[in-house]
Amino acid sequence: MPTEKSDELITAKGLSKLYGDFVAVNGIDFSVHKGESFGFLGPNGAGKSTIMRIIAATLTRTSGEITVLGKDPADRGPEIRAHLGVVPQQDNLDQALSVTDNLYIYGRYFGLSRKFINAKIEELLDFAQLTEKRDAKVEMLSGGMKRRLTIARALISEPEILMLDEPTTGLDPQARHILWDRLFRLKEQGVTLLITTHYMDEAEQLCDRLMVLDKGSIMAEDSPAGLIKKYVTKEVLEVRFGSERNAEVSEQLGALCARIEVLPDRILMYADDAEKVLEEIHKSGLHPVTSLVRRSSLEDVFLRLTGRTLVE
Amino acid sequence: MITSAAVAIAEARIGRRGESVYSGRARTIIERSYLAFRSSTWIVVATGFLEPVLYLVSFGFGVGKLIGKIEVAPGHFVSYAAFIAPALLATSAMNGAIYDATWNVFFKLRFDRVYQGMLATSLGPLDVALGEIGWALLRGMLYAIAFMSILGGVGLITTPWALLAIPCAVLISFGFAAVGMAVTTYMKSFEQMNLINIVLLPMFLFSGSFYPLSIYPGWLQAFIKVLPLWHGVALIRSVSLGIFSAALIPHILYFVVMIIFGLYFTTRRLTLLFMR
Numbered sequence: 333m334p335t336e337k338s339d340e341l342i343t344a345k346g347l348s349k350l351y352g353d354f355v356a357v358n359g360i361d362f363s364v365h366k367g368e369s370f371g372f373l374g375p376n377g378a379g380k381s382t383i384m385r386i387i388a389a390t391l392t393r394t395s396g397e398i399t400v401l402g403k404d405p406a407d408r409g410p411e412i413r414a415h416l417g418v419v420p421q422q423d424n425l426d427q428a429l430s431v432t433d434n435l436y437i438y439g440r441y442f443g444l445s446r447k448f449i450n451a452k453i454e455e456l457l458d459f460a461q462l463t464e465k466r467d468a469k470v471e472m473l474s475g476g477m478k479r480r481l482t483i484a485r486a487l488i489s490e491p492e493i494l495m496l497d498e499p500t501t502g503l504d505p506q507a508r509h510i511l512w513d514r515l516f517r518l519k520e521q522g523v524t525l526l527i528t529t530h531y532m533d534e535a536e537q538l539c540d541r542l543m544v545l546d547k548g549s550i551m552a553e554d555s556p557a558g559l560i561k562k563y564v565t566k567e568v569l570e571v572r573f574g575s576e577r578n579a580e581v582s583e584q585l586g587a588l589c590a591r592i593e594v595l596p597d598r599i600l601m602y603a604d605d606a607e608k609v610l611e612e613i614h615k616s617g618l619h620p621v622t623s624l625v626r627r628s629s630l631e632d633v634f635l636r637l638t639g640r641t642l643v644e
Numbered sequence: 645m646i647t648s649a650a651v652a653i654a655e656a657r658i659g660r661r662g663e664s665v666y667s668g669r670a671r672t673i674i675e676r677s678y679l680a681f682r683s684s685t686w687i688v689v690a691t692g693f694l695e696p697v698l699y700l701v702s703f704g705f706g707v708g709k710l711i712g713k714i715e716v717a718p719g720h721f722v723s724y725a726a727f728i729a730p731a732l733l734a735t736s737a738m739n740g741a742i743y744d745a746t747w748n749v750f751f752k753l754r755f756d757r758v759y760q761g762m763l764a765t766s767l768g769p770l771d772v773a774l775g776e777i778g779w780a781l782l783r784g785m786l787y788a789i790a791f792m793s794i795l796g797g798v799g800l801i802t803t804p805w806a807l808l809a810i811p812c813a814v815l816i817s818f819g820f821a822a823v824g825m826a827v828t829t830y831m832k833s834f835e836q837m838n839l840i841n842i843v844l845l846p847m848f849l850f851s852g853s854f855y856p857l858s859i860y861p862g863w864l865q866a867f868i869k870v871l872p873l874w875h876g877v878a879l880i881r882s883v884s885l886g887i888f889s890a891a892l893i894p895h896i897l898y899f900v901v902m903i904i905f906g907l908y909f910t911t912r913r914l915t916l917l918f919m920r
Binding site for chain 1: 648649650651653654655657658663664667669672673675676679680683684756757758760761762763764765766767768918919920
């Protein structure tokens with residue numbers, strides 16, 4: 333991973349954003365390097381979108397420092413946005429225009445020439461798999477197509493940084509996989525990706541490095557594998573004794589594993605060898621209603637760090 | 645670092661005045677409106693134009709038969725149709741501008757999130773304000789030119805000076821579009837939007853459009869003269885009859901002030917709504 337100072341595209345120190353008394357972002361430090369795929373993982377209200385908007389110069393910070401490509405978003409807004417491709421959480425495609433016109437006019441907003449844009453449109457329609465829909469009105473597109481068009485639109489200016497706020501929220505599994513594939517290709521082309529998500533599978537799939545956020549503060553920061561290694565065991569055993577008994581047996585189970593987490597509907601037991609733990613439970617004469625052995629995920633990391641699940 | 649065309653374009657503006665709010669590309673916003681307009685229904689445009697024509701036919705040639713000549717300036721008498729025509733032109737310019745600058749802006753602002761999209765690019769809020777207001781005034785101008793053609797066709801244009809009514813109509817459109825958009829940025833619901841119509845209709849009926857203000861008591865005259873449409877009506881009425889005097893200057897200044905205020909508040913509001 334590149335770590336030289338010159339490779340830092342975004343640097344934040346003590347970045348804070350307050351809305352009245354409410355602290356949306358609480359004095360965080362981070363940096364994003366050229367070519368990496370950096371993710372903000374956290375539940376709704378963690379401050380992810382706020383950070384994205386501060387970077388894109390559409391929200392001003394309350395305090396702290398931030399530079400994007402060496403410039404301060406507070407006073408160099410239009411210039412910084414010329415470097416960025418922004419894919420917002422809620423699609424804001426131009427409903428009055430066709431697919432092609434959406435791409436065309438966005439290029440015009442950046443001041444690009446018609447010749448440049450028209451050549452780029454063909455490339456992007458192909459990339460977004462929308463060539464057949466080129467003359468369709470936006471409202472005729474499916475959710476997945478709209479997202480791909482929003483991404484294609486963000487790429488019209490050939491941005492160095494592509495910012496995606498919850499890119500696959502609300503999409504069906506197939507549409508998500510198509511989208512991930514497209515994002516992967518961009519990453520291969522060297523585009524720096526900045527992603528917010530509350531889906532751990534998405535974070536695991538797409539991000540080289542992750543920042544786990546909760547209530548505006550950084551809980552942890554590392555690669556997805558690094559976070560799992562640092563905060564949780566290799567495997568997890570999930571057992572259910574029925575909601576009445578879960579709490580009751582938890583004390584007895586605690587001794588059998590590295591760490592235990594009692595949720596209302598199930599008990600999570602962390603161990604490097606979860607099968608062995610399950611065997612021991614059976615030996616001790618306890619019989620869970622259901623049991624499941626799985627690899628640890630970022631969800632477990634989040635639970636460990638905050639005591640809450642990501643998607644509630 | 646490889647610099648993209650978009651970055652080079654943005655960097656070329658470094659050091660210009662207002663670089664954080666304006667990128668010099670308001671025309672691309674007008675281009676967007678044109679693209680959207682191409683695929684919209686022409687009937688909406690036609691009805692906006694038709695309204696003053698219907699008033700002209702009904703009042704000018706209908707009611708006008710019952711009314712004699714009207715004195716517009718000392719010793720200067722005109723037919724009733726010729727009296728109301730300039731007022732209808734001013735109203736037409738107002739309506740054309742207001743339609744785009746209020747309802748259309750309201751939808752883009754509150755529902756379509758079009759401005760968020762625009763402001764995620766290297767455009768600034770003043771580009772958006774100027775572009776949207778510019779489009780609205782183009783519509784006002786289109787209505788004014790069409791209405792002038794009708795007036796010419798029915799013989800209500802008596803002096804070549806009347807052609808100056810078109811730039812005056814553009815000025816009126818610009819003023820109403822700028823203030824209209826600024827006001828719309830404060831609106832949150834359809835009910836509030838309807839307030840705009842509630843203000844505009846009586847202003848149209850009572851701003852000296854259909855009879856001289858002299859029939860009102862003094863205090864009411866003074867009140868009407870504070871309203872923008874009266875200035876528009878008075879300006880176009882004088883110009884289209886070829887009557888020029890220093891009295892026209894306050895009318896022009898009134899709209900210049902509206903334009904400056906409107907642009908300033910629209911830019912400020914867009915910044916507050918989308919960039920804070």
